Amino acid sequence: MTDATRVLVLNSGSSSVKYQLIEMTDGSRPASGLVERIGEPGDCPDHTAALDLVADELAARGLGLDSPQLAAIGHRAVHGGTRFTAPTLITDQVVQAMRELIPLAPLHNPANITGIEIARKLRPDLPQVAVFDTAFHATMPESAARYAIDTATADRYSVRRYGFHGTSHQYVSRRTAELLGKSPEAVNVIVLHLGNGASAAAVAGGRCVDTSMGLTPLEGLVMGTRSGDLDPAILLHLHRVGGLSVDEIDTLLNRRSGLAGLCGDNDMREITRRIAEGDEQARLAFDIYVHRLRKYLGGYYAVLGRVDAIAFTAGVGENAVPVREAALAGLEDLGIDLDHALNQVRSTEPRLISTPTSRVAVAVVPTDEELEIAQQTFGLVRRIQSA
Template sequence: MNVLVFNSGSSSLKYRLVDSTNGKDLCKGRLERLGEEHSHARHQWLSGTGVRREQGEDYDSLDHSAALQHIYQHLETLAEQENLPSPEAIGHRVVHGGDRFRRAVAIDQNVITEIEQLAPLAPLHNPPALAVINQCREHFPQLPQAAVFDTAFHQRMPAHARRYAVPDHWYRDHRVQRYGFHGISHGYAARAAAQQLGRPLEQLKLITLHLGNGASAAAIKNGHSVDTSMGMTPLEGLVMGTRSGDVDIAAALHVAREEGLDLGQLEQELRQCSGLLGLCGSNDVRDISSRSDQGDAAAKLALAIYAYRIRKYIGAYIAVLGGLDALVFTAGVGENSAAVRAMACTDMQNLGISIDKARNRCPGLDGSKAIHTPGAPVTILIVRANEELEIARQTMALLNAR
């Protein structure tokens, strides 16, 4: 089955046409800087003769709706010129499914209404996903469409990991609890790690680290998430590109009182002005690492705080799991920053974690993505993120079960 996947970010839109039976990409692309002065698109596809082709385009400011129109036109052109097959189903990534959605679901008006009601919990992500869903239902009215939720993978977390120590009516009346995010990525990384290890996922204790501009850790036992660093919203947990991660709420309230900030302004400070950006003026780990290498004190401190928080969560999750079989790095920073991986694994030999410096610098040279010291008790793996393939597979599984 050929599944067209849409992955909507706050300022980006990724798409991919996947043959979900074999995982083969027929075409894919990414439109970035949506809502900014200039937008950019990058398209890749497999030509009719089997050659990989690529094309970049620059546009004046696009929103998600206009970006979708460009994608439609591109797919129609490829169908005419390269015999690109038509999609048979559409899968959408939706960040927040609350406690209502425990798995992928077929999209209907009730599902759309519930996603809309959850938008205040993921204001940067659910609204653009809804915009894409609604437009796709108009453009492809004959195709089945599925919503795949980032929160679903974490829905089996035990109550002692989900609940906050706040008044009980917060939970009963407002559903205040920890939902977790990046579940599509964590689930894919866990299954890929099990495959690399040659062991059943149901027998493994794993920590997966999704490190990108957004970042989260997950403790996975016997194939299920038992804890994760993000909470009711994607703000809690690890230090991120522009998000604070864990912070004393009283400190935030103190600053709000001192500076006269309203709740919206305070939320913006924590979501868009904090994290690495707040510490050193940049949210790009590549830029920060380069500045750190050149002796920039703010960049050095930012990286140290970033890696320290990761190490704290690794240690905590080893305790939660009662041991560890593999530590898994995935997503842009996790896959590409040897410096971050090395710092995150520093001084953890007593927990069985020992990174091989040469393998870490050049993973894959020996055909493996394993970067631990030979003989170390804990395997350290790099898994290339593939959320779109995971969405395609869940979409196909949902349709096959109907």
């Protein structure tokens, strides 16, 4: 076992590469950055050039990829299907399996794979680990993961609920338990990851038992530009009656729906500003957003049976005071009692915003997906080295 204690976390998207170098002894970030506009004229031409820029930037700070302090590289991977349910040491066979999963995540897995392949060429001797967004949700029972369609058809085309934002849900549910002074195994938490993409998860004793996103990240809550839940026959109606093609429907539901489709804005700060000025369209969008959120809160309360905490996270969840207020209004009979003064407080620290007598704790927990990826990566590498 080496004394290396740093993990480089890479998130390779279709047109960007985000990176953070994390010191595992204290969680500090000696370096972080973002390469954007990959492939656009006049910018970074491709992912190879982007990773070279990352390596050069780290080297300029004396933190190069050849540093003996670097223990591993952890990669965010969006879709692991049913094959990858834990952090996974990357091999040629793992990369090939990720290629076979591309039909389930055609916008994300190819970019993830590209970043992995380039990083492996830059440091072929270094352990590299894939941490999958879907992995945390693999503990869902079949009753939650299965859709009620013909089983043979579902199996043939890998149609089931996979869920996403798994690293965030795992990190936030664990941090919420810590806030309560308990182990994750002793706590039931509803986690609300509310960003431009949004999802809810019911976490029982540290294990996901249900989540709102499904085969794709489109299902569930109202999001910035995505519709979330809707009658599937709407798609047939739009095609048969409206003449919309499959690609046009895909664009409509993923890019021109949600808050943006309802009121023209997908930024909750702008929407609440418009509401304050009396904008009725913005008010309706906000109300629809909150109504869907409350439906999932109630549903997951029933799924869990006992709820110890509700945790808000991500951009909207951490910062939008009116969303938290509206989502929990009138739920005192369920044991949820929000402290309205604490809800107004701005902070970057995990905190409770419920009253001392609230049976269900309400928390705001800033998510840290990069740290979760680093911890899972470092833990796996240490286990392999000590075996």
